[in-house]
Amino acid sequence: MNGFLVVNKPKGVTSHDVVKKVKRAINAKKVGHTGTLDPFATGVLLLCINEATSLARFFESDVKEYVAVMKLGEETDTYDLEGRITAKNDVSPVREDDIVSVLKGFEGSVLQVPPIFSALKKNGIPLYKFARQGIDIEREPRTVNIYEVEVMEASIPYVKFRVVCSKGTYIRSMCHDAGKKLGCGAHLVSLERIRNGRFSLGDSLDIESVSMDKIISLEEMFKELPAVFVDEADMRYVMNGMNPERAKISCSLYKDGTMIKYIFLDRIIALGHFDGDRFKWVRIFKSSLN
The missing domain is CATH 3.30.2350.10 (Pseudouridine synthase)
Structure with missing residues (x-):
């Protein structure tokens, strides 16, 4: 499962230690974080799970x-x-x-x-x-x-x-x-x-409490983003990384650079945005169809 976990980092461990412990606890392929805390520091640490690790850079600038x-x-x-x-x-x-x-x-x-x-x-x-x-x-x-x-x-x-x-x-x-x-x-x-960012101590889990069912899904994390819903034919274009304009998939309303989510069967299968006049895929989530 792709998504996010918010943990309360304890004192005396590195942020990398937390990543390793969580990775083992939920048997994830990949885990990353969005901002290091010194070993003596405690508190909110946002973790990205599996394919969501590619999105860490979008949260690093959070207040x-x-x-x-x-x-x-x-x-x-x-x-x-x-x-x-x-x-x-x-x-x-x-x-x-x-x-x-x-x-x-x-x-x-x-x-x-x-x-x-x-x-x-x-x-x-x-x-x-x-x-x-x-x-x-x-x-x-x-x-x-x-x-x-x-x-x-x-x-x-x-x-x-x-x-x-x-x-x-x-x-x-x-x-x-x-x-x-x-x-x-x-x-x-x-x-x-x-x-x-939007997460506080009240949203955070102790490391011992993390589990797969506590993962914040892509759909929940990005629920405020504008959505483009695609059918099976267009889904294949998206999954192959085709430019959505060439595939005639609507996205021209968001040429201001707004991040767009692409939905197939209620699952986010991709995120993208315009950089000037050029559309760029941020991430295509191949495992979303599994």
Whole structure:
């Protein structure tokens, strides 16, 4: 079965570990995820099952929401609790109003330098490999969008806050940068992803609870997409990857780039969209007819 699972990643395992466990649990051919969580982090992880793995890229840009806790007064080389402490500073001058002002100041479109301990690549090599060799590679700042920041609790030196942000935002970097602005240093000590796109913690399953009957079908996931219904003859054109316009299958209403689903016998057999004047198949689900 093709589809999706939403799991609550536990602390202490990698996102790849979760993928492997789920793959074994449901005996799937393929499982992938739409956005890595660090091993110490917990929360919502959207998994793509079987042929749906080819659609992961369409969910990677979904808005994420986190609850984080940072510790003031200490900097680490990884910007989180798993790193080596590189500096300690007095936090007594820091006031809650200062913390709120600094964190709220990140709202908007900001340039963020990713941590050296990250999987981002420089010249084809992951940054963390340079870091492990003690090489401080220059990292290019990247534009990220931070839509909302809310300080939930400030029990100095610990600060709990909620952040809604775009793909590519490093909460570790946000904590590190906040510590610099406050003049005392800081690092991330806990992180929970409470929302990934339309899915929240309430939608998430414990890994031990996953099963085939919990898979979100393609039909459910894409129920809002415009549909083109095809008969058996047109289904064969679609399954062979023929351009639907040449096959005279209606799709000209959606030349604005909207994703279109093709339905045969109540099953999604393909997804496609226009890129300019050219139609492109996103995925043809051969196994939908099984």
